[in-house]
Amino acid sequence: MYHIISHTHWDREWFAPADITKKMLPSLFQKLFELIDNNPEYKFVLDGQMLLVKDYLSNFQGEERKKAEDKLKKYSKNIAFGPYYGQIDWRVSEESSIRNIILGGQEAKKYGNVMNIGWLLDNFGFSSQVPQINFKSEIEGCFLWRGLNMKIPKIGFTWSSPDGSKIHGIFLLDSYRNIMRLKDYPEVMEKRLELEINKLKKYSKTNYLPLLNGYDLDPVPEDPTDGELKAVFPDEFIQGYFKQEDPSLIEKYVGELIDGSVVSTFPGSLSTRQYLKIMNWHSEYMLSKVLEPLIAIVDNSEDDKEIQKAWEYLIMNLVHDSIGGVGVDQIHEDMEERYNKIKEIFESTLNKVLDKVGQILPLGYVCLNLNLQELPVLFENKENLYRFSAPAGSISKVNLKKYNVNSSEKPINSFHWENEHFKAFVENGKLRIKKENNDYLIRAVLVEDKGDEYSSAFDKELNLTFSEMRLKAQSDNYSKIALDFTSNEVDFTLNLTFSELPYINIEIDSLGKGSDYGLLLALIGDGDINAGVPFDSVKRPYEVKYEEPEEEMKKFLVAAREISFNNVFPMKDYVGLEKDDYFAAFMAKGIYSYTTHSTNSLEKAVSLILLRSVSWLSRENVKGRIGDAGPVMYTPGAEVKRKMKIEAAFCLSDKDNFLKYKNSFINPPLLFYKHRNNSDSENQPVVVHKFYSSVDENIEFVNMKPSIDEEGISLRFFNPSHKKKKIKLTQKSIKTDLLENELEEFDGTIKPKEILTLKIPKLSFNTFSDDEGSKVNIVYPKFTWDISEDLSKPNIGIINNMEREAKDLKEHIKDLEKKIKETQGINRYELLFEKYKLMRKALELELSSLYNRSKIEHVDPSKIEHIIVELNDVRIKRRGIEFLLATLR
Known part of the structure; x- marks a missing residue:
């Protein structure tokens, strides 16, 4: 049996x-x-x-x-x-x-x-x-x-x-x-x-x-x-x-x-349709790091259903084919609608929650920092620069220092910056950073991509013109410059912000124009690769070589797989080079992959894949992959012809302090301002509430939210180190599993690499009744993504070619059907298999042409639905007869 x-x-x-x-x-x-x-x-x-x-x-x-x-x-x-x-x-x-x-x-x-x-x-x-x-x-x-x-x-x-x-x-x-x-x-x-x-x-x-x-x-x-x-x-x-x-x-x-040597893991899908990745990152951040903690703090459970709805939308979009960008354009348009609904829920709920937050805040500038590190914060707002320090694990008043900034649009040929952390030089569109014996080069690289939605296939370097460098703003401890680049494929600007901090903000404003390329931001230097991934950091080689599977495995190779080598890897929030006691790293919001692809054999580079532009859901004979990945369908939306802002930074610090600076960029404290005319804030407390602290700062805050049973607050942390750490909470806490089932009283210890979930009682705050009627707003950071609508238009020539090919295939199918009637035995099944294979291709082309025609003219939706049902049936029949033939043979 x-x-x-x-x-x-x-x-x-x-x-x-x-x-x-x-x-x-x-x-x-x-x-x-x-x-x-x-x-x-x-x-x-x-x-x-x-x-x-x-x-x-x-x-x-x-x-x-x-x-x-x-x-x-x-x-x-x-x-x-x-x-x-x-x-x-x-x-x-x-x-x-x-x-x-x-x-x-x-x-x-x-x-x-x-x-x-x-x-x-x-x-x-x-x-x-x-x-x-x-x-x-x-x-x-x-x-x-x-x-x-x-x-x-x-x-x-x-x-x-x-x-x-x-x-x-x-x-x-x-x-x-x-x-x-x-x-x-x-x-x-x-x-x-x-x-x-x-x-x-x-x-x-x-x-x-x-x-x-x-x-x-x-x-x-x-x-x-x-x-x-x-x-x-x-x-x-x-x-x-x-x-x-x-x-x-x-x-x-x-x-x-x-x-991916036995079955593909499609590393290219981590950078396909980059705009979706940015929306996803911001959505998860807004829900888990901003909205839920505020709701937990003020015990506001009336919006539970709305928050759950937002998480449901987010998870719908996180389905592997969906967030992977490996579908037809219509699917990813539906995803954009869901992300916009998440943003709407966030904004409407935040406005309501801020009214309650205002009751527990004193007047003036107050920050909420749920990280376990005291964080330095520097931000620009209108014509001024602001600096403050946010105490760890607390709501606290802050001493906000204000600096005047001289704005300009002055062309410059070179730029130099020096602080206690590094020296930086910018010339000819390239950024060089030096610290003691460490020397790094950062440059934008445009490469040809002969891949599809599933797999990148980076190749030769394409022409990229550095237009000019401009000085945009300056003060004694701050400078902002812009580097403009243009090409046939994409125009973009690197906005670099230098300050007293050990990281350089890098905002990329891009406008996609062409297709079949990858835009990379390369870090060239010495060191071992270390990448952030969900709840972990991992050391990786520069590439993984895939040897041909053993004979015993070959009979099980039934799907697409990667061959030769892989140099595209997953990441989350950061990737960089470790050398001695230093870590030089890119930090990025919404970039989920990097590559070690280099167009110069003398350079070892770790590159953020800023965006990848392709035109087809799946292509045949993609370099580095063997086998059938998915339907051959034309998807102009994957060309990413959009305006898009990508937020990144480069940090050079000692390894022990990197987490502090990473959190300052990736999960910055929330800065509130509470104002009422003719009010005096002198007698109001400096520390409003202390949540927790740690002697060792290398612990990550993950989430704070109302507990599932609504009787307390759920807190989540992660220990990224290989050593046991201690957390001290101001209230008695119970350790739970991830489903929030209570396990034992928390002893203050978080084990190496542990995801720790705690339950604490609801919080109690003094309210400031004398401030009733005052307004509270969040000054920093901003919660949004900056992505334009899709500017791509289907190529009518490609549509016509698909329709002609589908018509030719149908004629071929008619000829096959005549032969099938005249044939018996295994030969008949072989002809049937060929028929279904051609039918699948013809229907994919027909469906793809209708999808794209519907963007420029009216197409009967029932016609599209009919072809989808027929294509699905043919796909199943083709696979079934494939097994039949394998049996007969």
Whole structure:
């Protein structure tokens, strides 16, 4: 008896928007309910995400919706719900990865059968703390496919985070679709199953082999169970497997899983449609670092539903295909609408919360700094420069120093700056920074990109003209200059701000004009690469060389994969070079990847990928990748022809103090101003409230929010170091897991690399009744992104070419259909496979042309929907007959 897992992998937004894919779900569920009625032992996995259920229910209203919900509850013992809200990109998500589990669990509990296994079939790789996040959320195992560096075939593995948290894992050795649509061809069903079992059983001593019956967007589930196959849920599978398996057959992995040599992790998707990444970063920051802490401080729970809605929008957009930018333009336009809704919720809720915040603030300038470091802050506002120091973990009055700034637009040929941290020289569009024996060069680089939405393929350096340098503002301790660049592909300005701080602000104002390029900001110098990633920092090589897989693995290479080498890697917030006691690093808001690609063989460079412009969802024969990545569809929106502001900085400091300066840039204190005419603030307190402190400053604040049970406040920290640290709180606190289940009284210790969640009582403040009626506003920082509307227009020549090619393919298909009628045996199936392959390509081209025509003229939406349904059906049939042929051969 072997075990089978039936499922559907639901890419709700990919070549079709969610508004269309959700219409496929009623028939899927109806078929699923019929299968359960016919076989009460049948079991089915809803792709590990509750968005599938939410989309299904969105087809109904009123009483019909209630009936649909009741039916889900009726069949719940046969259906695995959750554990996630959406199938997010774990390389990008930080606090949102925790909310994904919390919201997913809350939705799943409505139906009664919550899966406690991470169902991670198609996510594009994983950050190092995924085991800890899942383990601390009562998820102790996972099924996954991408990211493992596997030399020889293995099914079982254990996966540990840097803190020691460990989960069990099943690698889907022969993909998540190896016995999909088994009943479509009953003449080979038994043989196909036998071959698959024999293929896998060599790698396990158990009868728990990863046999998965399901496919992408497959709306027709089937029940292939019989005397030889038993349906199981993933948790049953993992328990049985690890109880029986020979330990020598179980692999061990630690840290991030981003290897693409067996199955692609599509590193280029981290820089596709850069505008989405910036919106995502700001959205997560506004919710987790600004709005929720303020709501927790003033105990304002009346906006809970609105905040939850904002998180739901954010997680919808974090689904790996969506935030990866690997879909048609219409999908990413829907994402922009969601990001704008998040911003609207933030702004409206913030205005209400500030009224309550005003009641606990004294008059004048007051800052909220939830970081565990006292932070220096310097900012420009109108014609003045302001400087203050923000005490750690507190609400405090601040002594705001004001400096006059002389503004100008004066052309200059060179620029020099020196402070106690470094010397800087700017000439010919390049920035050189020196400190003792350390010498760094920063320059903008424009390179050709022959890739697609999935994969970057950086090549030769393109012509980039440095136009001029301008002095924009100056004072005794501050200067701002602008470097203007132009090219056929993109125009941009680097705005560099120098001060007494050890970092240089770099604002990039860009306007995309062309396509098929990458804009990089290169840091050239010596040192070891260290990159920030969600809840961690990792050391990385300059490139990873991919050797050809062993013969034993080759029979399992069934999808696109990276070949030769990889020099594009994930990051979050910073990446830099460590040398001796110094760290030279780029810090950036909303850039999630860097590259070590260099057009000069003598230079070793670590470069932020500021933006990447491509024209196609997927291309054939992309350098560095082999295999089919996705539909061949024209996507002019991915050319990023927009005005866009990117916020970055360069920091050079000793390693022990880097976190302080990183937080000063990435998570700056909030500066409030409370004003009322004829008021005297002399007798008001300097420190309004102290939340917590630490002897060792190298601990990161993550989030503060009202606790789920609304009886207290939830606090989250992270220890990025390899040493145990201490946190001192002013109130008694309880340690909880990430779901906020109480564990024990907090002893003040945070372990190395630990994500720590605490529950504290609600806060009590003195109110300043004499200030009633005074206004409070946030002076610094600003909460927004600066991105224009899409300025791209579809190329009518490309549309016409796609339509001609689709027409030619259909003629070829007609000829094939005649041959198919005259052919028997395996040759007939081979011709059928060729037919479906051509049909898929023709429909992709036809759909792509309609999508793009709809931007310039009216197109009947029902025509688009019809082609989507037909294309989805052909994709499934093509894959099914591919398995049939493999069996017959």
